[in-house]
Amino acid sequence: MLMRTVPIRSPQGTPRTQGAVCAACxxxxxxxxxxxxxxxxxxxxxxxxxxxxxxDEAIYQRGAxxxxxxxxxxxxxxxxxxxxxxxxxxxxxxxxxALIGPEALLNRAYADEAIAxxxxxxxxxxxxxxxxxxxxxxxxxxxxxxxxxxxxxDAANWNTDFSAGSSRARVLRLLRRLADLSGDGEPVWxxxxxxxxxxxxxxxxxxSRLVSQLRRDGVLELDGARRARLDSGRLDAALRAADxx
Amino acid sequence: MLMRTVPIRSPQGTPRTQGAVCAACxxxxxxxxxxxxxxxxxxxxxxxxxxxxxxDEAIYQRGAxxxxxxxxxxxxxxxxxxxxxxxxxxxxxxxxxALIGPEALLNRAYADEAIAxxxxxxxxxxxxxxxxxxxxxxxxxxxxxxxxxxxxxDAANWNTDFSAGSSRARVLRLLRRLADLSGDGEPVWxxxxxxxxxxxxxxxxxxSRLVSQLRRDGVLELDGARRARLDSGRLDAALRAADxx
DNA sequence: CGAGCCGTTGAGGGGATTCAAGCTCAGTGG
DNA sequence: CCACTGAGCTTGAATCCCCTCAACGGCTCG
Numbered sequence: 001m002l003m004r005t006v007p008i009r010s011p012q013g014t015p016r017t018q019g020a021v022c023a024a025c026x027x028x029x030x031x032x033x034x035x036x037x038x039x040x041x042x043x044x045x046x047x048x049x050x051x052x053x054x055x056d057e058a059i060y061q062r063g064a065x066x067x068x069x070x071x072x073x074x075x076x077x078x079x080x081x082x083x084x085x086x087x088x089x090x091x092x093x094x095x096x097x098a099l100i101g102p103e104a105l106l107n108r109a110y111a112d113e114a115i116a117x118x119x120x121x122x123x124x125x126x127x128x129x130x131x132x133x134x135x136x137x138x139x140x141x142x143x144x145x146x147x148x149x150x151x152x153x154d155a156a157n158w159n160t161d162f163s164a165g166s167s168r169a170r171v172l173r174l175l176r177r178l179a180d181l182s183g184d185g186e187p188v189w190x191x192x193x194x195x196x197x198x199x200x201x202x203x204x205x206x207x208s209r210l211v212s213q214l215r216r217d218g219v220l221e222l223d224g225a226r227r228a229r230l231d232s233g234r235l236d237a238a239l240r241a242a243d244x245x
Numbered sequence: 246m247l248m249r250t251v252p253i254r255s256p257q258g259t260p261r262t263q264g265a266v267c268a269a270c271x272x273x274x275x276x277x278x279x280x281x282x283x284x285x286x287x288x289x290x291x292x293x294x295x296x297x298x299x300x301d302e303a304i305y306q307r308g309a310x311x312x313x314x315x316x317x318x319x320x321x322x323x324x325x326x327x328x329x330x331x332x333x334x335x336x337x338x339x340x341x342x343a344l345i346g347p348e349a350l351l352n353r354a355y356a357d358e359a360i361a362x363x364x365x366x367x368x369x370x371x372x373x374x375x376x377x378x379x380x381x382x383x384x385x386x387x388x389x390x391x392x393x394x395x396x397x398x399d400a401a402n403w404n405t406d407f408s409a410g411s412s413r414a415r416v417l418r419l420l421r422r423l424a425d426l427s428g429d430g431e432p433v434w435x436x437x438x439x440x441x442x443x444x445x446x447x448x449x450x451x452x453s454r455l456v457s458q459l460r461r462d463g464v465l466e467l468d469g470a471r472r473a474r475l476d477s478g479r480l481d482a483a484l485r486a487a488d489x490x
Numbered sequence: 491c492g493a494g495c496c497g498t499t500g501a502g503g504g505g506a507t508t509c510a511a512g513c514t515c516a517g518t519g520g
Numbered sequence: 521c522c523a524c525t526g527a528g529c530t531t532g533a534a535t536c537c538c539c540t541c542a543a544c545g546g547c548t549c550g
Contacts, residue, residue: 032388055471076426076434080443090444092399095426099392118434133385140378141386143277147344148393154337155400163408163446167506181321181340182363189321189363193529198325199335201408206506208530225515225528226300412538438497448539453497470496470547 022048022123030097031071031123047129053116059100062113066104067127072096075120079112083160085243091156093117103149105130106142111153162200169242170200171210175220175235190228214238267293267368275342276316276368292374298361304345307358311349312372317341320365324357328405330488336401338362348394350375351387356398407445414487415445416455420465420480435473459483 022045023038025031033041050073053059059077060066072094079092091112094100100114104127161173174196175188182188191199196207214220219234267290270276278286295318298304304322305311317339324337336357339345346355349372406418419441420433427433436444441452459465464479 032392033385076423078440088443090440092396092403093422093426093444094396094399099389099396102389102393102396105389117436130385130389140278140375144344144347144350144375145389145393147277148347148390148397151337151339151344151347152393152397152400154339155397155404158337159400159404159408163404177338178321181338191362195323195335198333199338201334203507204528205508205530208528209506212530437495449497450499450540451538454499454538457498 025073025123031073032099032125033071044129044133048123048125051122051124053120053122055116055118057116057120059114059116059120059122060110062111063109066101066108066110069102069104069125069127069130070100070114070122071125072098072100073121073123076117077120078115078117079156080115081112081156081160083164085165087164089160089164091159102145106146106149108149111149112156166242167200167202167206168210168213169239170202171196171207171214172219172235172239172242174199175214175230176239179230179232179235187223187227187229190222190226192226270318270368276318277344277370278316289374289378293368293370296367296369298365298367300361300363302361302365304359304361304365304367305355307356308354311346311353311355314347314349314370314372314375315345315359315367316370317343317345318366318368321362322365323360323362324401325360326357326401326405328409330410332409334405334409336404347390351391351394353394356394357401411487412445412447412451413455413458414484415447416441416452416459417464417480417484417487419444420459420475421484424475424477424480432468432472432474435467435471437471 022028022033022041033044053075059070060068062081074096077094077098077100078090079094080088081091082088100122101110103109103111107127161177162170164170165173178188178190193204193207193211196202196211197204200207211220215222217234217238218231219238220228220230223229267273267278267286278289298320304315305313307326319341322339322343322345323335324339325333326336327333345359345367348354348356352372406422407415409415410418423433423435438449438452438456441447441456442449445452456465460467462479462483464476464483466474466476468474
């Protein structure tokens with residue numbers, strides 16, 4: 001799984017300037033820079049180049065500090081993430097025109113590993129190219145993108161956390177997140193059993209059984225309707241135990 | 246489940262101007278406008294107001310055309326989505342400082358239904374307020390946000406599509422998406438059975454059994470390694486059948 | 491040709507669902 | 521005050537779907 005980029009040449013085999021490539025780009029309408037006029041494109045194209053990836057090649061690794069984002073010209077890309085217990089989970093697929101790795105704009109590490117499913121061609125866009133375009137790039141914009149990134153990260157984590165593993169592990173992970181949402185020592189909001197089921201892909205009966213079981217285990221103590229106090233230490237211990245089977 | 250906003254008053258019970266409220270906002274650092282200086286805040290605050298929601302009250306409905314986005318000051322909000330077969334699925338939770346409904350900036354309908362879990366206080370921000378701030382708001386930025394929104398929408402759909410229902414239904418939904426990714430009539434890229442499992446929360450044996458079964462049903466025809474041709478009509482028929490139990 | 495990976499299929503067990511019966515508790519009205 | 525109600529929760533028993541463990545076939549590649 002090495003990180004090799006395959007040089008691309010035009011169909012005729014004769015190298016073309018990237019400017020011409022961009023102007024003629026068949027996915028230009030679908031892609032990020034579709035909004036730009038030719039003049040803007042002119043200022044930009046020299047910083048952009050193409051790269052190809054063979055199936056199962058990684059475009060970037062999770063955690064790598066990204067200075068590049070990508071527009072997917074052709075092929076299919078998958079995003080993988082490893083859960084804490086160590087098993088991989090595919091959290092999303094992307095097709096032509098998709099923006100790959102926009103967290104680069106936030107000067108942030110990639111949140112997933114992006115891997116080619118089919119042969120893939122991307123346009124590589126250095127972070128700076130986009131930044132330059134947003135002439136007066138307000139901090140507000142940065143904040144906005146950060147929030148969007150956080151939401152997307154959330155959604156991916158939701159996939160890995162709440163749809164995998166035993167029902168017990170899922171409930172425990174949900175409790176941990178609920179505890180994090182309700183700050184420090186306060187009683188946590190507890191969903192109805194039915195809502196727990198909706199979050200975890202379980203029936204309300206199963207949710208109920210598990211809450212009762214955790215109550216007997218001393219992890220959790222009901223505190224009126226939709227409220228609970230939970231023993232953070234035992235929760236984490238139970239989580240570790242559940243996660244290693 | 247009516248859409249009622251509860252007027253909020255300051256702790257002392259005396260109304261304060263929103264400007265003071267914003268400047269003193271305890272979540273200001275966490276929230277979207279934390280990046281703004283006081284002067285920018287001054288230009289803004291009169292357009293922002295607070296609203297409170299009781300548990301189980303909807304902040305907005307999926308599909309409503311949103312002209313407002315929200316910053317979550319306190320409480321927990323859940324995002325719900327209904328799958329095609331009609332059952333609801335919670336796809337995300339948000340806590341203080343989260344940005345709720347940023348698709349409003351794209352002049353687009355809300356992708357989920359946002360519902361208060363606990364008592365909730367939000368700042369309501371009209372779309373125009375943010376637009377005005379991004380003085381020279383380039384179309385590129387709009388494109389960026391659109392892509393981000395699409396990715397987030399994807400992630401939420403991934404939750405509802407691929408982690409719910411019988412294994413057969415999940416596989417069928419995956420095939421439909423794969424068909425959509427590989428345009429019109431071309432053979433579709435088929436993941437390995439193990440990758441299918443990683444996407445759908447199944448084992449590779451189960452994935453294999455189901456692919457074989459669908460092959461026998463004439464939905465799918467293998468076409469070399471990692472490629473398949475599929476009968477779109479039968480696929481949709483099988484999907485409908487699997488979705489209504 | 492053997493090694494290794496991917497895919498297929500079988501048998502058996504287990505965990506979550508389904509169906510069903512009570513329980514608790516708050517609200518209502520006699 | 522207390523039965524009456526209904527919604528949310530709990531628990532039991534039986535079922536079924538998916539997982540686990542296992543063997544084997546096809547294919548590619550050294």
